[in-house]
Amino acid sequence: MLLEYIEQAFHYIALGEKKVAEMRQMLAGEVRIGAGDTLCKYILLPSLESFHDEHPAIKIKVTNRTTPESIALLKDGTIDFALVNLPLTDPQLEVKKVFEVHDSFFAGPRFEHVRGRRLSLEEILSLPLILLEESSNSRQYLNQFMQQKGYTLEPEIELGSLDLLVEFARIGLGVSCLTREFVDLEGSTLFEIDLVERIPPREIGIVKLKNVPLSEAASAFVHSFFFKGNE
Known part of the structure; x- marks a missing residue:
């Protein structure tokens, strides 16, 4: 039993x-x-x-x-x-x-006049900026860097994905802040803008x-x- x-x-x-x-x-x-x-x-x-x-x-x-x-x-x-x-x-x-990873600014043919030049942060801010939304950690990191240098970011366009940032920059709507390791420049019309003060790497x-x-x-x-x- x-x-x-x-x-x-x-x-x-x-x-x-x-x-x-x-x-x-x-x-x-x-x-x-x-x-x-x-x-x-x-x-x-x-x-x-x-x-x-x-x-x-x-x-x-x-x-x-x-x-x-x-x-x-x-x-x-x-x-x-x-x-x-x-x-x-x-x-x-x-x-x-x-x-x-490293963040930097990228532009398309419309901004050919800045290719090969080393731009200051003030010069970058004078260009139409395309950035990720405020809620993203990478955007907050960029905000903090700019604030430490005494600047406030005022983007013309805010987007929710890196792929859209790439496409908007490619067609000349502005200059996008992108993660260098995630951008394939081979065969692309995009180019990286050289900065006097580079954004510190993040992790x-x-x-x-x-x-x-x-x-x-x-x-x-x-x-x-x-x-x-x-x-």
Whole structure:
């Protein structure tokens, strides 16, 4: 009689042990990632491809959100970790820096007269500027840099994505502030404007909740991504 009652429990315990073993051997599991469109396209996508090739049984879920939105998803448990623009200060988060990127101003043929010249920040501000929206971390970083130099940014156009910044600059609607590492100038009519005072580099990082362990799958991805980013 006792066996009849506990036999099913033993069955579920055995299944549970099997599932745990599969997860530790990377034969099962899920990685839930938050990242903005630009970071997903230029940084995350190549790593996802190599990780999937190595661990095809692991499910991958990517949620495209801005850095502040990704942080909110992280705190409510919707994602395991996020790829974000730094700097970021939050006592609840653990941050690992993985890439260094450089912001600069780019223009199309309409602004050929500034090609080859070194422009001051004041000269840059006299041009029609196309910038990311205020809510983005990269825009806030640019704002802080300009404020430290005594200037206030007043863009003519604000957009929500890097790809649109590139296209608007290409057709001559203004000068865009872009991340150099994410702009392919080969065969493009865009050119980088040389600055007297260059914008200091900023960093891209992986963030997770402090004191909250990642799953085996998520931990393996972060480990591979971190070392790949520092090669």
